[in-house]
Every structure is written in C-alpha cells, then in structure tokens.
Amino acid sequence: MQEYWELYMKNLEGKAALIQFNAGISMDMEELEFTHQTVGFVKAxxxxxxxxxxxxxxEEPEILxxxxxxxxxMLKFxxxxxxxxxxxxxYVTFLYYLQFTYNWPDFIEYALNEHTSYEISNGHSHDSDWNYYKKLLYPTAKEWQIIQNHKVCDNLKEQGDNLQTPRAIEHKVYYKNEETKESLIQALEKEGFKIKKEIENEEGVKGLDFYRLDKPFYHDIxxxxxxxxxxxEFYEAQYDGWETSVVKSVMKQGI
Incomplete structure (x- = not known):
C-alpha cells in the first residue's frame, strides 16, 4: 500500500482545522472497505x-x-x-480504520502509557462507508486544487520567482459534450481569457487550453x-489545473 500524505487547511464547524491524511489509502479504498469497517479515534x-x-x-515534538x-x-497489534x-x-485527533476491536484496550494502554499528563479520549464506531475518511479527511475538488496550487507556487519560489509578477498562466478544462463547448468558451472569454487551442486527453475527452495574464501568488491563484x-462545473466540464513559466526578480544596480 502506497504511503502518500497531504496537509491542508479547512473549516470545521466554524473553526480552522489543519488536516493531514494518507491520500495513498484512496487507491486501495475498495479493498479496505471490506476489511476495515470500523473507525477508531484518539483525541488529545x-x-x-x-x-x-x-x-x-x-509542544510539537511531544505530539509527534x-x-x-x-x-x-497499531502495527504491533x-x-x-x-x-x-x-x-x-x-485538540489533536488521530483517526484509524480497524479490522477488529477486541484488543483496542491493549492498543490504547501500550500506545499511551507514556502520555499520562494529557487529557485523552478514545473510541470506535462502525463506518463501513468510510465517511470519516471520504467526507472529513479527504479534500473536496476545491481543497485539492488549493493543495496543488501551493505546491506549484512553492516550486516557482524555490526557482527564484517572487510570484508577484503578472505573466501568462495557462489553464486546461475538459468538457463532456459539444453542446456546452461554445457557452464555456464565451464564459471564459468574458472573464478575459484567450483560447489558445483545443486539446484532447489520453481517454479521448476533448478540452480547451486557455490563458490570461495573472499573478501566480498563493491567494491570487x-x-x-x-x-x-x-x-x-456550471457548464458540465472539469477544470484540470494550470502552469506557467518562472519569472525571476532582476535587481537594479546603480551606476
């Protein structure tokens, strides 16, 4: 099973929440739903x-x-x-999906015997649909996009880009049928985008490559x-991300 962790922010019941989750689990979801049907938690x-x-x-070293x-x-038991x-x-809440629970008390005693100074609660409940993972931990399409945005921004920054300089940013979108294509083009052009070309992915789904001058700074993008x-989404299409070139800052030197 692939270990692939992501970290992002979201709003939970009006409070800011920092979510860290194993995205690799989603690749084995169908199999795990049959064998791990109970969700367990430890909350400190x-x-x-x-x-x-x-x-x-x-406090971070102690929580880690x-x-x-x-x-x-979890591995021992x-x-x-x-x-x-x-x-x-x-609070910090750790979430697990369990095959069985008969030795849950042994797991808790072994895991937390060195953390008696913390106020800790724990428990487990049936969750065969994996709702805690799918609806609480796993990002929405918009949250996923923010995760990817910040990875690209970080990469640009590492290459010397200050992210504040406007430049052509290319985007891709794929549509389900030709009937919405023209309406989608008009909507994009109304927003100031220029259509570069029509594209097609490996599955044969058609789409558009378009661009506009913008800043790739975190909040802006x-x-x-x-x-x-x-x-x-309004035109039954799917946005498929963006890319741009690195624009490095140039220091002006006095004469």
Missing part, C-alpha cells in the same frame, strides 16, 4: 496550543512522539490502518482557480 487536548488552536512549536507511539502500537489526523480548537472550477 493540547497543553500549549497556538492562538488558532494548532500545535505550538514547543505520541503519533509515532500510536502508529507503532495489527488491528488497522492510520489514515490521518485533525488539529483544531486546541487560489481565487482564480476556484472561480474556474465553478465556471467549469
């Missing part, structure tokens, strides 16, 4: 939370140690899979792409 109250309710730099101890206990954690409102997702 942070002793030194930040103003936003997240883990402080001071707790996470490692829980994961090693062979009862399930660690799928993610949620940090919000001064988030607003832009979330708007494009809404436009695409």
């Amino acid at each position: 109250k942070l002793k030194d939370a930040t103003a936003k309710g997240f883990i402080s730099e001071k 140690f707790m996470e490692d101890k829980l994961e090693s206990a 062979r009862i399930g899979k660690y799928v993610g954690r949620i940090v919000s409102d001064g 988030d607003d832009l792409t979330l708007n494009l997702i809404e436009i695409a």
Whole structure:
C-alpha cells in the first residue's frame, strides 16, 4: 500500500482545522472497505496550543512522539490502518480504520502509557462507508486544487520567482459534450481569457487550453482557480489545473 500524505487547511464547524491524511489509502479504498469497517479515534487536548488552536512549536515534538507511539502500537497489534489526523480548537485527533476491536484496550494502554499528563479520549464506531475518511479527511475538488496550487507556487519560489509578477498562466478544462463547448468558451472569454487551442486527453475527452495574464501568488491563484472550477462545473466540464513559466526578480544596480 502506497504511503502518500497531504496537509491542508479547512473549516470545521466554524473553526480552522489543519488536516493531514494518507491520500495513498484512496487507491486501495475498495479493498479496505471490506476489511476495515470500523473507525477508531484518539483525541488529545493540547497543553500549549497556538492562538488558532494548532500545535505550538514547543509542544510539537511531544505530539509527534505520541503519533509515532500510536502508529507503532497499531502495527504491533495489527488491528488497522492510520489514515490521518485533525488539529483544531486546541485538540489533536488521530483517526484509524480497524479490522477488529477486541484488543483496542491493549492498543490504547501500550500506545499511551507514556502520555499520562494529557487529557485523552478514545473510541470506535462502525463506518463501513468510510465517511470519516471520504467526507472529513479527504479534500473536496476545491481543497485539492488549493493543495496543488501551493505546491506549484512553492516550486516557482524555490526557482527564484517572487510570484508577484503578472505573466501568462495557462489553464486546461475538459468538457463532456459539444453542446456546452461554445457557452464555456464565451464564459471564459468574458472573464478575459484567450483560447489558445483545443486539446484532447489520453481517454479521448476533448478540452480547451486557455490563458490570461495573472499573478501566480498563493491567494491570487487560489481565487482564480476556484472561480474556474465553478465556471467549469456550471457548464458540465472539469477544470484540470494550470502552469506557467518562472519569472525571476532582476535587481537594479546603480551606476
């Protein structure tokens, strides 16, 4: 099973939440739904939370140690899979999907015997549809796009791009049928985009390659792409990301 972790922010019940989840689990979802039908949790109250309710730099080593101890206990007792954690409102919650629960008390005792100074609760419940993973941990299409946006922004920044310089940013969108194509083109052009060419993916689905001058800075590109997702969905199409060239800052030297 592939280990592929992602980290992102979302709003949970009006509170900011930091979600870390194993995206690789989704590749084995159909098989795991038959064998791991119970969700288990361990929830600890942070002793030194930040103003936003997240883990402080001071407390992080202890929380990471707790996470490692829980994961090693999960492997020792062979009862399930660690799928993610949620940090919000001064608490950290670790989530697991379990094959069986008869030795859950042994798992808890072994994992948390060195963390008696924490206020900790735990439990498990039936979840054969994996709703905790699919609807709580797993990102929506818009949240996924923000994750990808920030990866591209980070990559540009590492190459010396300050991200504030407008440049041509190319986007791709794929549509389901020809009937919505012209309406989609008109909607994009109304937003100031120029159609570069018509495209087709490996599955034979047709689409559009289009561009506009914009800044690829984090908040700017988030607003832009979330708007494009809404436009695409309205015309029964699917937005498929963006790319651009690196524009490095040039320092002016005095004479």
